[in-house]
Amino acid sequence: MDYTQSQARAIATIDRNLQIIACAGSGKTQVISRRIVKILESKKDSGIKPANIVAFTFTEKAAGELKDRIQRLCFEHLGTDEGLAELYVGTIHAYCLNLLQQPPVYHYLKYSVLTEVQQRLLIDRNSKKSGLTETPLLDGRTLTRWVDSRVYQTLLSVLEEGGVKARTVPTAVREAAEKYRGLLDEKRYLDYSGMLSRAVAEVKSNRKLREKIKNSVRYLVVDEYQDVNPLQEALIREIADLGANLCVVGDDDQTIYQWRGSDVQNIITFADRYPRVKTERLNENFRSSKGIVFTARQVVEQNPDRLSKKMESTDAQPFERGDILALQFADIHKEARWIARKIEWLKGAKYRDQQDKPARGLTYSDMAILVRAWKDAAPIVEALRDAEVPYLGGGMKSLFDTAEVQAIREVFYFLASHTPSGCSATSAVSLRKSLGEGFPGLRKEDISAGLKFLQGIRKRIPLGNDNQLFLQRVYLDLLEALSVREERVGTKGRTGEVIFFNLGKFSQLISDFERIHFHSSPDSLYPNFAGFLEHQAADYYPEETEETAHARPDAVMVMTVHQAKGMQWPAVFVPCLRANRFPSRRQGGRTIWNIIPEKAVPNADRYKGTKEDERRLFYVALTRAEKYLFCSWAPIPDNQQQRRVSEFFTDLTQSEFVLGTDPSRLPPRLKPQARVADSPLPITFSELRYFFQCPYDFKLRFLYGFDSPVNRALGFGKSLHDALCEIHAESIRGNVPSIADVPNLVQNHLHLPFANEEVRKNSVRGAEKALRQYLKKHGEHLTRLEHAEKTIELKLAEGIVVSGRIDLIRRTDTNEIAIVDFKSGEDTQPQEMTRLQLQVYAAGYQKATGKDADLVEIHNLEVGHIHREQVKESVIQSTLSRVVDAGKQIRDLNLPKHAKWCDACHSCDMVGICRTKPVSV
């Protein structure tokens, strides 16, 4: 591969701090990947290993791509990728969580991550303890439960991540936020801000952790640096101050997440804030035609306060007149229909991905429609559907608009005897009707069986606690009673697959609610849940953006400009360029500025969204296009705000490359053929485990989102595991724990969020016994440990990447290497599965260290039993080919049910929505 001079200089700069200003399409991923491999190459003799390099990306997806690129280059230049699993490539959040949940920090092992939905549920459930209703507005009123919880969430994250000076915030607001943080600690939760802020606090104050980072992190690379917020910058600063060489990569013109706290000042002032900074500008665009480059540049150059630079074209695509259009239509439907027609026109158009490569015909997946707001997608999606153009995304259907979810919602109204305002009470009769509409295909008898089941449950609710009354239990049992099966329900327009997808989403919703409200008794839990369903849920779970996580069908992408960050297509549509839409108008309502003064937040403007911010966003949209760029607009006459043209549209017409009417000359045709994009498929071992037990169970859980009912003892196995992690890690550091330490270990690690007093007591006893027994039997082994919690990553054929973590690697008395996995009574996993897992780990160990393992061991902690066997190369090979086959099946969504009732069905939580129990069992 040839590099430009500035690319080559950036790659070669490894002994100074480096700032790379990378224009759109300038090949920055290639450059930072190559630079990382260069570091490994040239610093090998001074002992630099992959584990000494850390790279932060903005998303997990970007991390996957970067990792893949680094690995390819590693093979190319070093001939091996040994140890590469220890080169951290990932988000700042995941890195922080790792810091908090790995030795020498043990405190956060028992914490779990709170999503935004769960955070909001927690705040509302504990409206006083979370500080919500004690937060004063600047005008003297206070925030209200339910109504203001979202603003409160925003406030909390701005206070934590926005670089806010504490003394400029009203005292009562500060105290409220502290109460919230106290609540999180009490419940052992980390929210997304907490992950970062706790990690920064630990790095600042924990001597052992500082030592660890100082010794391990020698090079830090930060991608998308323009979107880093003040708290993230604080972490970067700490790591750099501990001696890491720093390389930041970004483009100030592509800052689009300022409303979430990104501070573009970080990149603008980087060279002034860090010592010995070399700045390299990557100006050449290797993605787009000169028409696109020139047009986009002309747009963004209207912004003041940019870093000086000039994006230049390399004529990556030929420009032909008519490639770039700016069109006006009479109404939105004409606009949408034109787009659908143009897509068919583009299909099969002759195209070269690179000018020295053979041509192919464009297909649907080469095109994207980028909108400013989801609302705009609806009429376009409608036109695509009418024209039978396959599309992905833009799924505008709200979960609660579907008949199946409405029926389930009524079920819970019925159970709680809840009458939603403006409706009549839910009766058995009306329920029968809704269930019939929600689940077409069910017989009358099925629905009667379901109703009978529900009436039984309704009678038990006032009687109090009962494991059969857990919401998720009742939900799954109801579906079983109704004999709901994917292949039994649905009509032509609404397939069983779609219905199950929505039911799976609802299962997740139940999980979210139930985990936060777990300790309510049924007679308050059910009414609360009904109230939540009536008032909040639709708002908390807005619309379904179909995530077909594993599949890659040939379809046009419909998405927002924000989501399109980092992607590119041969053809891009940017419709709906109306005034007040793009640039978008600021929203009113109660905001954080009613709670804290603007001067409390540095660069407070960034949260508000300015015209410059919108222009950057527009620039991002334009630069996604390689060759074809079709911008358009149409007035919406009955919307006073949106009947005029966007000024951005007018700006476009200034470019000489833009035509105002569609010449519609037909380009030469070729057979449509998808671009060979071999994106890696990452799978974790725990996902794989579900797949091997039953592919359909995997589908229900990971494709549809069904969740198991909670178990009171949940967390016991994890707690034991955490305690062992400390025992092993400390042993490696030379502090082998003794039996006298057991009560403390249990005290520190045992966390059972759903236990009652009885379960808790038994668990303490069980955990102490297991640990004592372990230390007694294996205490002398603890001086011969190699690694605890070693991450492995196996790149297999077909781009399948399996990752997992080895509990323990130890050296035996006979000086063999043993890979150890610990099980507790909670694990119902068959031994066969564990052996499979260990063979994968043995292969991973070999990959990571270049050394072979001799033995694999399974320790059952509660029983004290050990299963040991020798590692055999032939067995590993056949295991790995089974894993590759599994990966292929997952990629093709080939996830069938077992042919008949079998061992896996016995222990399966989902069997009730899969098949009927045979009478003989």
Added chain:
DNA sequence: GGCTCACTCTTGGTG
């Protein structure tokens, strides 16, 4: 040119 009043209402990653 300035004032009033009716109308409208975004973006989403992170384990």
Added chain:
DNA sequence: AGAGTGAGCC
């Protein structure tokens, strides 16, 4: 909720 916008009026 309440801020920003734009039509209509003087």
